[in-house]
Amino acid sequence: MSKKVVRILRLLIELRYKYLFQFSIVIVERGSKLEVGENTKIIKSKIVVKNRHNLQIGNSCIIKKCTLSFYSDNGWRESSIGSNGNFNGVYLQAYGSFKCGDWNIFEQKSNTPMLTVFNGSLDIGHHNRFMNRFWIRYNANVRIGNYNNINERSWLRADEQITIGDYNQISYNVMIWDTNTHNIYTPSKRRELTEKYYPFFGYEYEKPSTKPVKIGSDCWIAQNAAILKGTELEDEVIVGFCTILLGTSIPFGTTVVNKVEYRFV
Template sequence: MKLFSKVFLRILKSKNLGILQDHRNIEIGNNFKFGDFCNFIFHSELKTVRFNNKINFRNYINLLVGKQAELIIGNGVFFNNYCSINCLEKIEIGDETLFGEGVKLYDHNHQYSTNSDFTIEHQKFNTAPIKIGKNCWLGSNVTVLKGVTIGDNVIVGAGVLVYKDIPANSIVKLKQQVDIGSSNITR
């Protein structure tokens, strides 16, 4: 069974590598690594995908780059397991940035109307670029929404929803309060 698993994983990896190498608008630097079960969906008319040097995608990474969209990833960027990038306009990530498990980047959202027959459009989107600076660390389960710029040297703590710009040299954390009280339960 182990031999079958290894062969199957090799086939999946070679399929993804073929997609990356065959597209004329995709540039791949040196030491590009990706783990098991990575899913790359690239529109045939994308504008640019640039993976600079020493990029490491762990396992279960999902990348979607749409028509006329740009995805630029700097040198030495690391994505932990289960990260997802959904790019319909432009996402740019600076050098030496780290992504914890489950980080999600969305440069778009669905269009909707707020009139009396509230409608959400399934195939129409509002977009705005995302820019993440150099030497940043986005902790596990961070979500970054469209139009956000994160400056250089920023730490974003686990579970934060980033919907507005974060200046350089900042630390952002989710402010929660956990109250633990005593109970009358005895056994």
Template sequence: MIFLKVFWHLKALLKILFYKIIFFNKIKIGNNFTFRNNFSLLADGGKIIIGNNVFFNNNCSIVSHGKISIDDNCIFGENVKIYDNNHRFNNFNMNIKEQGFSIGEIKIGKNCWLANNVIVLKGAEIGDNVVIGAGCIIKEKIPSNTIVSMNCNLAKEPINYLK
């Protein structure tokens, strides 16, 4: 297991270096940022800021045309997707790919866990200490210290980390 962790960290360092060369000042990545297989990052006109001690599991992706910020100590399950843009599709006389994008912003606070298959869309603002259950689609404000359940409803009780 130690060999795999060393391998993942070395692979992450090389990929981070590649991202910094390709995207230059469009991305900022904090210390101890790690990810597993098939992680992808695209700052296509946008800006991505990732804090310290952030981990992405297998098959996660981030695409920014606007701005995405992820604060410290967040962890992401497998297949998490984060998009701050949507295709426009209101003109039925034009191909969708020619209509451009509507662009927004995404903020993810400190110490959050987004479980497997979560999708975060433009306009999402996730507070600190938030847990998002598997399979949820998030596109609105989620207050700090809450849990979003599998059926994507806010939990009735705030999280008490002191228990």
């Protein structure tokens, strides 16, 4: 029997046929588990659970026009979506643990795709709304509390640890990064990697410089702000438009803005 025939037979065995009536494809590899609660609707979506991963989806969720893939890696084998969750237009590829509580909204609202890719753990409380992008690498940990709102085109990028408290308002185009994102190699090394992995640019084999980012509760972060590695915001901090923070601690109840200077000619 050819390998192609074997793959087709395995797919037919692993396919959950009842979701075809909702125009969805749900595949659970042998050894993996998927539990779906009552009144949950999976519409025009694709869900894949592989590598002995266990996924639990709560009651009364709506998953629409999504692609959700779950794999086990770095010792992580459990993921869960709480009840009354709403996922709309989400692409999620999780090599690790994705856990969120009840009443969370993940929604693509702009023309920029909502890309949620990670290798590590993403742990979310309840009653949050996310329209941003996540990128988690190197088995990093991201912890987000309750009643937070993160708007379109904002980007959480973690290679170590990002922690966000409760009741935060995070605007558009906000960068929250705990990492330099890239290493600086010698020109000869960068050329070697570029040629070897072309057309994939920027390939690296080691974690860049990182330092955890922590955001407290009841903070406001304005549009185009950048909260970079090693930054800590205590509670009730306001970060002004286009403000850049790097490796600094902002005390409780403070408003911080970049210095603006004008030159009149």
